[in-house]
Amino acid sequence: MKLAVVEGDGIGKEVIPEAVKVLDALSLPIEKVPVEIGYGKWKKTGYAITDEDIETLKNCDCILFGAVTTPPDPEYKSVLLTIRKELDMYANIRPVKPLAGITGVTGKSDFNYVIVRENTEGLYSGIEEIHDDVAYTTRVVSRKGSKRIAEYACKLAKMRNNNVTIVHKSNVMKSDKLFLDVCQQTAESGDVNYSDTLVDAMAYYLITYPEKYDVVVTTNLFGDILSDMSAAHIGSMGLMPSANIGEEHAFFEPVHGSAPDIAGEKIANPVAAILSIKMLLQWYGYNNEASLVERSVNYTLNKGIKTPDLGGEYTTEELGQAVIDSI
Numbered sequence: 010m011k012l013a014v015v016e017g018d019g020i021g022k023e024v025i026p027e028a029v030k031v032l033d034a035l036s037l038p039i040e041k042v043p044v045e046i047g048y049g050k051w052k053k054t055g056y057a058i059t060d061e062d063i064e065t066l067k068n069c070d071c072i073l074f075g076a077v078t079t080p081p082d083p084e085y086k087s088v089l090l091t092i093r094k095e096l097d098m099y100a101n102i103r104p105v106k107p108l109a110g111i112t113g114v115t116g117k118s119d120f121n122y123v124i125v126r127e128n129t130e131g132l133y134s135g136i137e138e139i140h141d142d143v144a145y146t147t148r149v150v151s152r153k154g155s156k157r158i159a160e161y162a163c164k165l166a167k168m169r170n171n172n173v174t175i176v177h178k179s180n181v182m183k184s185d186k187l188f189l190d191v192c193q194q195t196a197e198s199g200d201v202n203y204s205d206t207l208v209d210a211m212a213y214y215l216i217t218y219p220e221k222y223d224v225v226v227t228t229n230l231f232g233d234i235l236s237d238m239s240a241a242h243i244g245s246m247g248l249m250p251s252a253n254i255g256e257e258h259a260f261f262e263p264v265h266g267s268a269p270d271i272a273g274e275k276i277a278n279p280v281a282a283i284l285s286i287k288m289l290l291q292w293y294g295y296n297n298e299a300s301l302v303e304r305s306v307n308y309t310l311n312k313g314i315k316t317p318d319l320g321g322e323y324t325t326e327e328l329g330q331a332v333i334d335s336i
């Protein structure tokens with residue numbers, strides 16, 4: 010497997026090296042290709058990402074990505090959007106699962122669900138018309154786009170508890186009727202248990218009864234909101250990993266950004282980056298190794314080895330090293 014490693018900016022440069030060390034500790038046949046992308050590169054060269062970088066990423070099987078700071082340039086095109094588009098990564102995956110010894114602001118500890126968000130269309134289609142007194146954003150829902158995300162959600166459900174919740178607002182938006190129909194048909198033909206819920210009610214249910222959910226599938230904007238909201242169950246920005254999946258490529262990154270406020274202080278929590286490695290291993294089929302990484306993270310946190318965001322006093326490297334020791 011060929012893995013592109015993009016540390017990016019800010020704390021990306023601190024947490025990604027820890028994740029890479031964890032990967033190295035597993036001694037798997039993985040070739041790493043470092044790629045420089047982001048604000049640092051933009052300051053040096055005027056480009057945050059080049060065509061050559063995109064080619065390099067395309068030539069790898071998957072990407073481990075830290076975070077990039079957005080350059081203060083009105084003409085600037087989002088690096089993440091460019092990569093997502095070029096590599097056609099249509100599914101954004103966020104597992105929401107408790108970690109040992111840590112409680113989020115909701116105080117819940119019984120939850121284990123995954124949000125599967127369509128990542129290429131919906132209200133983030135980029136099709137907009139702006140006039141002085143009115144502005145339009147086109148919400149695109151295609152059968153093809155809905156089908157592939159529904160199939161992904163069902164495939165994932167098969168590996169879990171075989172239960173999909175389709176989240177939509179089809180009572181108000183006809184475009185979501187298509188999304189709902191396609192998801193229902195896909196679940197039906199795949200023999201997956203399913204139900205559907207309106208997005209507004211779902212925001213309440215996910216906070217109040219998170220234990221009821223297994224795989225949650227939804228469109229772009231709704232998924233964006235429900236994913237960030239779900240962080241309330243987790244406990245710190247530094248704990249949540251994510252994946253962007255396409256037909257041919259996959260991209261793994263911590264949910265947090267480059268956090269310039271704490272960059273350089275060696276206190277960033279590396280767990281989100283390390284759990285991104287867990288998702289990468291799972292995606293590739295290294296299931297035993299994935300589970301080993303997850304258990305080692307839990308074992309370490311449970312021993313009280315925590316960075317300041319979790320009330321601890323350990324550094325980024327110390328937490329990373331403790332995970333490696335436990336592996």
Ligand code: ATP
Nearest residue numbers: 077078246247265266267268269270271277278318
């Ligand atoms: P960006 O513009 O790159 O998104 P940001 O300032 O929005 O950067 P985020 O990473 O989105 O920063 O996170 C918001 C805040 O949460 C940070 O300012 C930081 O204090 C905290 N935070 C984020 N990630 C971590 C982490 N891994 N460990 C500790 N604290 C974190």
Ligand code: MG
Nearest residue numbers: 265266267268
């Ligand atoms: Mg941010």
